[in-house]
Amino acid sequence: MIIRNLSVRYGRFTAVDDVTLEIPDGRIVGLVGESGSGKSSLARAVCGLVPHTGTVEGARRTQMVFQDPYASLNPRMTVARTIAEGAGPGEVERLLGLVRLPAELAGRYPRELSGGQRQRVAIARALGGDPGLLVADEITSALDVSVQAAVLNLIRGLRDELGLTMLFISHNLAVVRYVADVVAVMHRGRLVEAGPAEQVVGEPAHEYTRALLAAVPRLRG
């Protein structure tokens, strides 16, 4: 799948400026950048949620997982109904299993779930749409670190198990490096660097990538 010359404009403001990015089949492409770099606008454009110019080729059925698990599930719908919306009622149990949630949760409402469980339900809902591309927009930034670890492990497991193609967006370079095969860096609406994860992190070519790397907090010692 390839994103070609994609631009998103809000009035006179250009949020995404002529971005071309290839997302190889069965791989996870990590997209990093700070607030306002246009990474979320790019994600929404790929999903057809905002008007854009340029083309997205080879993407059949794009699904998205959102940042805030407290706002992305309909509070009046049970887990089963939420997941069944894309997949049909027969698939609920299988999808819950895929995201490592017990089947008993099917009858619960979102308010009865923890943040991590909600995010898993959102992933199951997206998987129910049989996505050719799954877009994950900051899906761990509202979670605790221990929960984040479990969700990241799940994402990597799903890639290996289902051959999932994924655009994984985060402002945290360490997280992106861990889950992604390819890392793309956005800055002020433009793609400034893209390459294999270890290469981008190990030998950053662009000055902005280096600044991002330097800003990642590390433990001393």
Place this chain on the structure above:
Amino acid sequence: MTPPPSTDPPVPGMSPAPGTSPVPGSPLAGVPDGHGPVSSSPPQGRKPEAGGRSRVGGPVRGRWLRGGGSPDPGPSRAGRFGWVRRLGASGVGGVVIVAGMVVLAVVGPLVWGEAAGRIDAAAILQGASPEHPLGTDNLGRDLLARVLVAGRYSLLLALAATLVGAVAGVVLGTLPSVLPRRAARLVTATVNALVAFPGLLLAMFTAVVTGLGARGAVLGIGAAIAPGFARLTQTLAARVAGADYVAAARMLGVPRRRILTRHVLPNIAEPLILNLAQAFGGALLGLAGMSFLGLGVQPPQYDWGRLLFDGFPRIYVTPEVALGPAAAIALAGIGFNLLGDALARAAARTSATGAPAPAPAAAPPGEPDPGAVLEVRDLTVAFPGGLTPVREVSLSVAPGEIVGLVGESGSGKSLTAAAIGGLVPYPGTVTYGALRLGGRDVATLSDRELGTALAMVFQDPLAALNPALKVGGQLAEVAVVHEGASRAEARRRAVDRLGHVHLPEPERLAGRHPHELSGGMRQRAVIAMGLMGTPRLIVADEPTTALDVTVQRQILRLLREVVDETGAATLFISHDIAVVGELCDRVVVMYAGRVVEELPAGRLAGGAAHPYTKALIASLPDLDTDRERPLAGIPGAQPGPADVGPGCAFAPRCALATARCESDRPELAARGAGQRVACWEA
């Protein structure tokens, strides 16, 4: 991109939007980010009482929302009469009146129907008398009986008009979300025009066009109600339509109509239903008005408005014949409006349930530690229902030292910070052995002393700044209020402080509004606000969580600089152990309300002893994490404040746990220099 939200779960009951259902559960697990340094209103509009009864040395802060206010009076009655308290006196009045009206509508015609229709040629146009307390009409019929009988018809007509208006309004309001763009605009514009049109004119026009009589009046009032409903529906629907779950449904290919019925309508139903009760009251009055104008019910049928119309010419001679139906209309209108108000209020608020937390006996305060700016000993925060999210926390911060308080959502770290600042939300109770700022009990400090000695920085700088005021003015306010500085002097200092936190062109920036600044600049402005006084203690609660890593780095550097320069003691709260490790001198790790480990930040990477601290560090990916192996998560979940057992709270998730860990709680014990650990096995 929206800034990432708080890592703590939302606080149920803190600020439910109208229409969100009250979430059952505890009123805690986090502290609202919205309480800025100058915020002063309690979250639910209830001020804790000044003389808190059960406060055991809780901080007494007039300016801030006080922790440890007295618990709700008479919670033991909450079980039996909970609904009475929730509705309030006016709500109960509304319920009683409406119930009376319903009974009247059911039984009225059965009991008084005959009396109301009995023609008595001997008693025509009489005033009040023992037989006819409200007099008689021109056929000698008893007016009291007629008023009582007319209740059913009046209420039925009002119900019909409300339903007509509500259905028409909801349809008009939701059409824009299913129609194509151009048609949707047309509908929206029509609704906007109708909202601007006077309701009474709309009602009269519709009634005249559709024919005089009850049907015309009902349609007329319905037409007058509809635009308001349409507008409300549109506004509510637009908010829900922007929700992520609607976007998700669209991507899954759910048709628009199904999105409307499944996602939008169920989530806006509650405020619409609440609005119905008020609309009903309005319809009742409107119909009476129409009948009174002669546009409504025509003889031989009669409703209250018609009776008023018939009685009105006689008002100077026998006023009771007009006042009877007028009183009935007024009473019904008041009843339904009170009920509607009370329902809306009850829905917008969640009540704290359960018994008040028993105040634990305060530990002896002990001697002040001369080397500490902030000294906390055995700090406990409790909420009604036996919930204790912070348990006997002790920590101290020396001048110029940054102490990191780290833990996951629900560990009690934010509530600990709130308790130190006197910001624990109602109905929390704060108790402590010692809570000293600069060697003095915070309860003995005046607002002014505390206002200048303590600076608080929160996650959301936009919530800490008043959006309507210019940045410079808000900073100057601090000096004017707390130090009695003159306007010019305060302003000069504000500009100086803005420059101090490395904001470019501070002079110009002081004249800007908060929304004109970026997130990082706002956070700098908030820190500058804290520097307006001479802070001895800075409490920073997740100040960089909403910021990018590059901006985060700048803010951390600024904090360090400020601390080095002012010598202020700093308590830095974060869920990110890497950030804490990088910035802080010492780290205090909290789990399920208790401190489980305390150690120098430099030893986090190699010297952490508690299994929880180690697990926290291991679960965080960094730039050297092995990509081939799964991240080490922590199995299970942190127990809620009500589920903490007698043993070590971490035991169920701990690989080292033994039977002893399940039954006995390990106390914090010293382990080497500057390190304390609460663990039997580590």
